[in-house]
Amino acid sequence: MSNIKPNTFPLKLSLDGSEEIYTQTNDINEKFTLNQVSSYITQNIDTWLYKELYMTEADLDALPVTKFELLGENDLNPNEYYEINRIIIESIIDEDNIVPHFNRGYVLLNFKTSPSVVFGNTFPDNSFFMQIPQTIISCTENLVYCLYSPAAHEHYVRVTGLYADSDLVMGTGTTIFKIKIYYKISS
Numbered sequence: 001m002s003n004i005k006p007n008t009f010p011l012k013l014s015l016d017g018s019e020e021i022y023t024q025t026n027d028i029n030e031k032f033t034l035n036q037v038s039s040y041i042t043q044n045i046d047t048w049l050y051k052e053l054y055m056t057e058a059d060l061d062a063l064p065v066t067k068f069e070l071l072g073e074n075d076l077n078p079n080e081y082y083e084i085n086r087i088i089i090e091s092i093i094d095e096d097n098i099v100p101h102f103n104r105g106y107v108l109l110n111f112k113t114s115p116s117v118v119f120g121n122t123f124p125d126n127s128f129f130m131q132i133p134q135t136i137i138s139c140t141e142n143l144v145y146c147l148y149s150p151a152a153h154e155h156y157v158r159v160t161g162l163y164a165d166s167d168l169v170m171g172t173g174t175t176i177f178k179i180k181i182y183y184k185i186s187s
Helices: 034-042 057-061
Strands: 020-025 028-033 049-056 068-071 081-092 107-112 130-132 144-148 161-165 176-186
Touching: 020 034, 028 034, 049 057, 049 068, 068 176, 081 161, 130 144
Parallel strands: none
Antiparallel strands: 020 028, 049 176, 068 161, 081 144, 081 176, 107 130, 107 161
């Protein structure tokens, strides 16, 4: 009946890219390799870089004086800027030392030419890029929050870094914030 032997499935295929693909359009035959097709399909796909940072309670409380750098302006050439896709913030609570937070101010993400630019004096028009929700800043349990970049590209100013900033953050605690930022450098 069948020449298929038991225990021969699942088949494992190994492709090396030299496999040939044939097409016909308007009576014109063409032959491509799998590598050629793959290169053609992926040539215009945006690739987002990834960076992971950890911000402690001490970093958070120091924001009015010391800004927390997410992406540094010194890593850019004069004609480049950062384009942000999304930022994922995860709170990691120390279960043995939960201390309630109090008087938490706003934590904003701003593009700046340096960390010494004062709060509220941001680019391009004294506006902020994103605000970290109060629920994650003052949480007492592990949370994950995803911020997607607004479509307004006027915020992407050449040779500016991205910083967490605040004018008032007071509290105590041992929370660590894991920040994952997806970005690309554009010109």
